[in-house]
Amino acid sequence: MTALQAVALVLVAIGGGAVVFTREPPRQAVVASLFGVLLAVLFFLFQAPDVALSQITVGTVALPLMILLALAKIRQEEDS
Amino acid sequence: MNVFPFLVAVWLLAVGLYGVVTSRHFVHLVISLSVMQASTYVLLLAVGYRTGAKAPVFADIPARSRIVDPVVQALTLTDVVVEATVSALLLALAVQAHKRFGTVDPDELGALRG
């Protein structure tokens, strides 16, 4: 295992903990997007470019967008 | 050192599970679920890795070189996209639950009412 892979694994482990322990959902969406980028870097280092491409597109664009839209709708319902 | 990636996968699963169980907001629960899903991707890719091997794309490397396992990558890449849409389904459920019951706390969404 190369040093880069070890560092990436440690960062992913820390990122996973950060995502769960951020309690407010709007902030958690941003942290989850960052976690997605860290995962994509890890996948590149594991010689998996297809999976990294999937993770980048989904984890940084599609998933945080849907989370923020759901939160906007929930807050809209609470305000009205 | 040669079980470290697997231990990271187990850690992600445990942390995600803790987040799901102790969550007080439905959206927080869905995001913790995505952390649990990430643990399976890390595990699969770590199982398929070969030291010193290249990515399984023969476009620019000689046709006889060593590559990492392509089967686990095929499983993981369809999984990534599909689990995102399943998370979207769960978020739609959260939105509708909030509309019906006025709360997004999973603990209070206990009883199913007609």
Added chain:
Amino acid sequence: MVFLPAAVALVAGLVWAVTELPAFGHYTGAYGLTLQHVALGQRRATDIVSAVTFDYRGVDTLGEEFILFAAAVGCAILLRFQRDEEMAEAASDRAVARVERVRRPVRALSAALVAPAVVLGAYIVVHGHLTPGGGFQGGVILASATVLVYAGGQAVAFRRVSPEPVLELADGAGAAGFALVAIGGLIFGLAALQNFLPLGTQSQLLSAGMLPLLNLSVGIEVAGAVTLIVSEFVDQTLLRSRRR
């Protein structure tokens, strides 16, 4: 707290299981090692992962694609217009107000990036069997091109750029296309999902038999499904409940 002892037991069991795996980097599976030697010659596809996804393990991808389809349909059903909601006439005002609230550089950048995103998505879908990429990744990139329109503040334009009948057609057509190509094997007297098109020469766009067709249908379907889901959520933010 019932969770803590159960979690400790689960983690202990997993750690014990994981230490029995072959050491990291010493992969010993027979399938992968065989594929390394035969896949390029058998399928003439240089991206072995795409060959595995759509050819060797095409059945799994068929199942995954229908999970995607079902999730998109489920979202559309869950977020349908309820009887006591209306597309408020304030919705268009709200959309216009939103356009004015978004800063000009954001709008300019979003507008400028739509066309490159479409081109990039199409390129990745079409070259799926040659370089890393394929239907799934390219489809999400195509969907994010329409999402950029929404991010630029143009909620109304988003509706026009991705009208719902077109999205549903794309979603259904993609899923049906995959199933039809799978059945095509049966029509030509081979097994289902078996390759029935000529393999061609490697590293050309029209090579690897039915792989480009499957990539295309999956790309259309994923783009349609993801855009459909996002547009359902966007519609929800434009709704107003008649109860209040």
